């Protein structure tokens with residue numbers, strides 16, 4: 001018996017690449033997401049991390065069925081919803097909600113907060129006991145806004161408050177899963193923590209499963225019980241938060257972690273508790289139109305060998321890793337990372 005609520009198997013999205021004039025024709029495909037497997041458990045917070053363009057947003061939109069996958073499957077509570085039509089999707093759509101990065105762009109400027117938050121209830125014909133207005137006021141309170149601001153417009157609120165409005169709207173249908181796509185990256189750093197804390201409270205109190213998309217590991221660390229790291233359309237590592245932060249096995253995770261400035265856990269005094277290597281990856285992320293053969297990370301990896309160009313490493317549990325901690329590397333990092341090691345990579349040393 002599994003408590004997985006939202007599962008992706010081999011999930012793939014290739015956007016057609018068109019060129020030519022006056023008649024456009026397909027000249028290739030952007031391999032935004034390429035055969036990823038992931039399982040989000042009921043009530044958990046699952047972080048999805050990676051650099052810009054690695055396919056996080058596309059994954060979020062596929063999971064919420066805002067985008068049609070090119071291949072693969074999505075299951076919600078055991079039911080295959082990959083190709084579910086509008087009618088079959090309607091009840092599921094209310095249970096899987098999305099919060100977007102830009103709180104302003106995602107709120108209709110001509111609607112009052114009351115109407116915005118009530119919108120999903122209207123669309124789905126839901127009439128809560130006590131009426132929609134009372135429910136909206138309650139939701140505004142839940143997200144830390146003044147219910148008396150019911151008749152105000154989005155421009156009258158700060159960025160953090162607007163994101164709270166977006167969160168209230170996402171909560172209106174009592175979702176079981178919320179996919180939050182970079183929900184705090186457009187906000188001031190001082191406000192970010194408040195919004196993350198709100199999401200954490202909601203996850204704890206309402207038992208909502210969260211897929212929290214972020215480009216850096218620092219934000220996800222405060223919120224996620226499990227974390228998946230993406231690179232160029234693939235998941236390269238997934239595992240419990242502590243496994244990922246303290247014992248990263250994939251070189252890319254290692255490099256991402258080295259950008260986290262502060263100690264990973266101030267309270268942790270174990271020798272492996274803090275990772276402080278400074279790894280500067282050489283070069284840019286390759287194009288998702290023609291990704292490298294074999295391991296997609298190999299062109300930037302200091303460990304790359306011949307095998308990496310010909311054999312794609314499977315996402316598996318490396319020797320010495322905890323259960324459920326999987327990585328996709330032929331030469332995983334040692335199981336325990338020494339404290340305060342300084343790794344300065346010389347691009348000239350790369351194969």
Ligand SMILES: Nc1ncnc2c1ncn2[C@@H]1O[C@H](COP(=O)(O)OP(=O)(O)OP(=O)(O)O)[C@@H](O)[C@H]1O
Nearest residue numbers: 015030032051052053054055056057058059215288
């Ligand atoms: N509608 C589209 N048509 C063509 N290519 C697309 C489309 N949407 C995304 N892409 C491409 O797919 C790749 C993955 O994009 P995606 O937005 O999922 O990445 P991301 O990791 O969320 O990045 P960011 O943090 O910058 O949003 C990128 O190369 C992007 O340019």
